[in-house]
Amino acid sequence: MLSPTTPRPLARTKRRIGALVAVLAIVASALVPSTALASGTSPMASPIVPPTIDQSRSAHEIVPAANLANFRAGNIISDAVFFNSASMTQAQVESFLQSKGGACRSGYTCLKDYRQTTPNRAADAYCDGYSGAANESAATIIYKAAVSCGINPQVLIVMLEKEQSLVTHTWPSQWRYDMALGQGCPDTAPCDPAFAGFFYQIYGAARQMQIYAEGRWFTWYAPGKTWNILYNPNQSCGSAPVYIENKATAALYYYTPYQPNAAALRAGYGTGDGCSAYGNRNFYNFFEDWFGSTQGGSSTISAAIESYWAAQGGSTGWVGAPTDKGKKWPDGGTSQSFVGADIFATPSGQVFVTAGAVRDEYRLVGGPASGIGWPSSNIVNVSGGAYQEFAAGRIFSQSGGGTYAIGDPMMSVYYTVSGHFGWPTSRAHPVKDGSIQTFEGGTTYQSAAGTFALDKGWSDWLDSNGGPGGSLGWPSSGQTGSSDSFIRVAFTKGSVFRLGKTAITVRGTINSEFALQGLDGGVLGRPTANATTTGQSTLQSFKGGAIHSSEAGTFTITTFASSFNSLGGASTVGVAQESQRQKGSSYSQRFALLTLTKVGSQTKAVGGAVKREYDRLGGVTSALGGATGAETPILGGAMQTFETGRIVCTSRATVAMTASVAQAWDANGGVAGRLGAPILTAYEVDGTSVQEFVGGVIMTNRKGSAHPIFGLILSIYRYAGGTPTIGAPVSGEIATSAGVYQKFERGVILVPFGAPARALTGAEYEAFAATGGIDALGYPTGTTTSIAGGTTIPFALGYIATSRAGSYALRGVILLAHNEAGSFAGPLGFPIGKEKLVRDGATQLFQGGQAYATPRAKLVTRGVLHREYLSMGGATGSLGWPISNEVPFQGGAQQSFENGTITLFPDGRVVIENK
Numbered sequence: 001m002l003s004p005t006t007p008r009p010l011a012r013t014k015r016r017i018g019a020l021v022a023v024l025a026i027v028a029s030a031l032v033p034s035t036a037l038a039s040g041t042s043p044m045a046s047p048i049v050p051p052t053i054d055q056s057r058s059a060h061e062i063v064p065a066a067n068l069a070n071f072r073a074g075n076i077i078s079d080a081v082f083f084n085s086a087s088m089t090q091a092q093v094e095s096f097l098q099s100k101g102g103a104c105r106s107g108y109t110c111l112k113d114y115r116q117t118t119p120n121r122a123a124d125a126y127c128d129g130y131s132g133a134a135n136e137s138a139a140t141i142i143y144k145a146a147v148s149c150g151i152n153p154q155v156l157i158v159m160l161e162k163e164q165s166l167v168t169h170t171w172p173s174q175w176r177y178d179m180a181l182g183q184g185c186p187d188t189a190p191c192d193p194a195f196a197g198f199f200y201q202i203y204g205a206a207r208q209m210q211i212y213a214e215g216r217w218f219t220w221y222a223p224g225k226t227w228n229i230l231y232n233p234n235q236s237c238g239s240a241p242v243y244i245e246n247k248a249t250a251a252l253y254y255y256t257p258y259q260p261n262a263a264a265l266r267a268g269y270g271t272g273d274g275c276s277a278y279g280n281r282n283f284y285n286f287f288e289d290w291f292g293s294t295q296g297g298s299s300t301i302s303a304a305i306e307s308y309w310a311a312q313g314g315s316t317g318w319v320g321a322p323t324d325k326g327k328k329w330p331d332g333g334t335s336q337s338f339v340g341a342d343i344f345a346t347p348s349g350q351v352f353v354t355a356g357a358v359r360d361e362y363r364l365v366g367g368p369a370s371g372i373g374w375p376s377s378n379i380v381n382v383s384g385g386a387y388q389e390f391a392a393g394r395i396f397s398q399s400g401g402g403t404y405a406i407g408d409p410m411m412s413v414y415y416t417v418s419g420h421f422g423w424p425t426s427r428a429h430p431v432k433d434g435s436i437q438t439f440e441g442g443t444t445y446q447s448a449a450g451t452f453a454l455d456k457g458w459s460d461w462l463d464s465n466g467g468p469g470g471s472l473g474w475p476s477s478g479q480t481g482s483s484d485s486f487i488r489v490a491f492t493k494g495s496v497f498r499l500g501k502t503a504i505t506v507r508g509t510i511n512s513e514f515a516l517q518g519l520d521g522g523v524l525g526r527p528t529a530n531a532t533t534t535g536q537s538t539l540q541s542f543k544g545g546a547i548h549s550s551e552a553g554t555f556t557i558t559t560f561a562s563s564f565n566s567l568g569g570a571s572t573v574g575v576a577q578e579s580q581r582q583k584g585s586s587y588s589q590r591f592a593l594l595t596l597t598k599v600g601s602q603t604k605a606v607g608g609a610v611k612r613e614y615d616r617l618g619g620v621t622s623a624l625g626g627a628t629g630a631e632t633p634i635l636g637g638a639m640q641t642f643e644t645g646r647i648v649c650t651s652r653a654t655v656a657m658t659a660s661v662a663q664a665w666d667a668n669g670g671v672a673g674r675l676g677a678p679i680l681t682a683y684e685v686d687g688t689s690v691q692e693f694v695g696g697v698i699m700t701n702r703k704g705s706a707h708p709i710f711g712l713i714l715s716i717y718r719y720a721g722g723t724p725t726i727g728a729p730v731s732g733e734i735a736t737s738a739g740v741y742q743k744f745e746r747g748v749i750l751v752p753f754g755a756p757a758r759a760l761t762g763a764e765y766e767a768f769a770a771t772g773g774i775d776a777l778g779y780p781t782g783t784t785t786s787i788a789g790g791t792t793i794p795f796a797l798g799y800i801a802t803s804r805a806g807s808y809a810l811r812g813v814i815l816l817a818h819n820e821a822g823s824f825a826g827p828l829g830f831p832i833g834k835e836k837l838v839r840d841g842a843t844q845l846f847q848g849g850q851a852y853a854t855p856r857a858k859l860v861t862r863g864v865l866h867r868e869y870l871s872m873g874g875a876t877g878s879l880g881w882p883i884s885n886e887v888p889f890q891g892g893a894q895q896s897f898e899n900g901t902i903t904l905f906p907d908g909r910v911v912i913e914n915k
Contacts, residue, residue: 076252079213079322085153087154093139102168111169116138125366126214127148127203138198141202142202145199149209151206154290158286178198184200208255215250218250232261260272260277260278263276268285301325305351308345324337331347333345342363350376356397375388385401406444412451413453421442424440431469445468445474458479486504524543524545528542531549538550545558552592555589576591588620599627606640622656629641636651637650653677655680658682686724690723701728707729720747720761728745748774767809771798776811777798777811780794790804813842813853814858817859828848841855849863852881859885864910
């Protein structure tokens with residue numbers, strides 16, 4: 001027999017707990033985030049089997065003080081006390097466990113010393129979550145779980161003692177911690193490993209109490225009703241009716257579904273009779289003995305609620321008595337439930353009440369923590385029902401209808417259409433990828449695309465087309481009127497235009513392109529027909545054009561819409577391959593069979609090989625611009641002109657050429673001329689564009705001037721180094737009676753009829769050009785000759801002589817004077833400067849002197865006499881022009897000038913005599 005003074009606690013049957021694990025999984029899956037409104041539909045398919053008994057246990061080191069005469073089966077503990085998570089600080093919990101721990105036996109870890117590394121737990125509708133940490137004490141776990149789940153930590157402490165005597169036990173085994181509160185441990189099966197461990201037991205039990213108190217999934221001991229509650233699992237022991245006054249008492253009966261009989265109550269902490277059960281009796285005893293009255297002290301949570309409650313008549317008024325201790329919310333507001341209403345003191349200090357069906361709905365959606373926030377008015381009665389305003393929403397209660405909350409952003413949208421949407425007919429409820437809420441006159445839709453309202457005509461139409469989960473997706477706009485009375489609604493997968501019962505739908509990739517073009521407010525305007533599919537392409541017409549979709553992509557046709565249709569549509573023009581291109585006021589658009597261009601008001605088609613080259617170059621955005629003419633045949637091919645060039649197609653190649661190249665080609669006979677057909681696309685060499693033809697090239701210099709190069713000149717041009725050496729042509733081929741020549745940026749090529757052709761470049765070309773070119777020197781008459789000190793090139797009218805001093809031309813009278821003086825092998829040698837005009841003659845400086853072409857003669861000066869002559873100012877000095885060459889005499893020399901003489905004597909003296 002168990003001693004009546006120290007009864008051993010019976011092992012409470014846990015079958016109920018095992019069943020709850022599955023139910024809670026269903027409840028968790030039905031939860032809606034606080035920013036949305038829950039549907040209110042219970043997922044429970046069948047009632048839960050009522051739990052069996054908790055048997056009593058001894059109360060180690062407890063001095064009985066509880067008066068069981070005050071035990072009330074219908075109000076074991078008040079809501080205010082049960083849910084008062086602020087009853088103890090963490091330090092007070094720690095101190096309490098230390099005080100009750102007693103002398104812990106060696107080798108055992110008692111509760112006061114127990115520590116565990118705890119995991120994280122996410123917040124949900126019942127608890128605010130848990131931030132795990134290493135090596136947390138039992139007191140810390142109890143305190144943090146109580147605060148998170150809004151349960152009095154004293155309740156958890158009492159339950160630990162009631163279930164496993166852990167508060168006062170001096171030699172506890174690990175299994176007591178693993179199943180400390182019986183969570184997940186049915187009698188008929190092993191404990192669920194997911195609930196094993198002290199933390200899981202504490203946090204799970206605290207959360208379980210909030211689930212019980214919610215009254216949504218557990219209803220058979222619901223407050224405000226009378227229930228027959230057994231005395232013992234043995235039903236022959238009987239039962240008695242109990243009016244359940246509050247949530248906390250209901251929660252204790254869900255946990256231990258038996259009331260103590262008279263024998264158990266008379267026994268205090270002892271043993272009653274064979275029909276006694278002890279769980280709820282012991283809970284009452286432990287709580288009263290350790291923490292005082294289970295009914296607490298003050299009846300209201302805050303002065304603001306107290307004042308309002310008292311003004312309404314207190315417990316005898318319409319609000320009635322409190323049914324819980326109230327709650328302090330994280331943002332500073334408070335709330336408390338009463339028999340007839342719930343009172344809310346908002347963070348700003350205002351006080352409002354909810355009552356009746358509005359209160360039920362507000363509780364259901366989560367109260368101040370829900371998406372609609374704190375009340376911002378009391379209930380307002382209107383024709384047909386009532387409503388109450390909240391910070392971010394409203395609750396409507398229709399007479400004879402339902403009561404439903406509307407939260408932002410649906411509420412904000414509803415305000416814009418409330419005149420014809422009427423009363424809500426459901427609360428917001430989730431569907432795939434969003435949520436909807438129905439009203440008498442329409443529906444609001446909330447998704448990632450935004451929140452929009454559609455009237456009943458539109459919402460019925462959408463429902464008939466598969467709803468938001470159908471082919472159109474979610475609304476991404478409200479109803480928008482167009483200029484011709486069509487009403488548009490944009491969806492995530494399409495746009496729909498309705499006029500009465502007529503509906504035109506824009507879907508899929510065509511709708512995506514339509515949206516990029518600004519929908520019906522853009523250049524396309526509204527659609528004029530539903531899309532049609534031919535083969536592998538789909539076309540939809542709009543007021544301002546069309547959209548074409550195929551394997552090539554989806555593209556808008558606007559500028560060319562009329563031409564596309566007049567030319568025969570896709571069967572003639574082909575499917576669109578790109579959006580239109582624009583350069584200035586010209587346009588082009590590529591289709592599979594033709595490319596259309598528009599310059600000014602003229603639209604031209606480009607096809608075949610010409611089209612392929614035009615498309616490759618970039619259509620109108622290329623250097624060619626738009627087509628200005630139709631394709632025309634040429635010898636062996638076709639040609640088409642464009643704004644700044646043309647494309648020529650022959651059997652050799654299809655080539656684009658600029659307008660300047662085309663003009664030069666035409667000037668030389670085109671395909672039938674010397675150049676013949678083009679054979680390569682133009683390429684660039686050293687900043688010069690080169691276009692190759694069968695019979696030559698046309699080169700475009702940096703100034704944009706194009707000139708052809710043919711035959712021998714072309715060969716010499718290439719042999720001389722081409723563009724990097726001689727540059728681009730600056731003229732065409734020039735024919736004279738003695739030969740042909742062509743000018744280049746840095747040279748000239750000369751082809752005399754009776755001598756070898758050659759290119760002049762570099763300093764030789766500069767000397768040639770500086771002297772006057774072909775007009776001054778004529779054509780070369782021979783090849784380059786090397787002479788001591790330099791080289792010479794003979795020309796019909798002179799030479800170009802090159803030495804270390806540079807390249808200079810010799811011609812005319814000076815050349816004769818140079819020749820008479822012994823030419824390049826004579827004393828004058830090579831020129832070191834170019835011919836200069838002086839007074840009425842000319843002069844040129846050489847290595848050994850100077851030559852003169854005077855009005856009177858061709859003469860030279862050299863040596864000392866030349867030096868002295870220059871010192872007197874030369875031809876522009878006082879002596880004037882020389883009138884004779886130097887005349888030697890024995891040991892000296894003399895030279896005469898217009899205004900005197902210069903004499904060099906044998907002894908080296910120089911005498912200058914003026915006339």
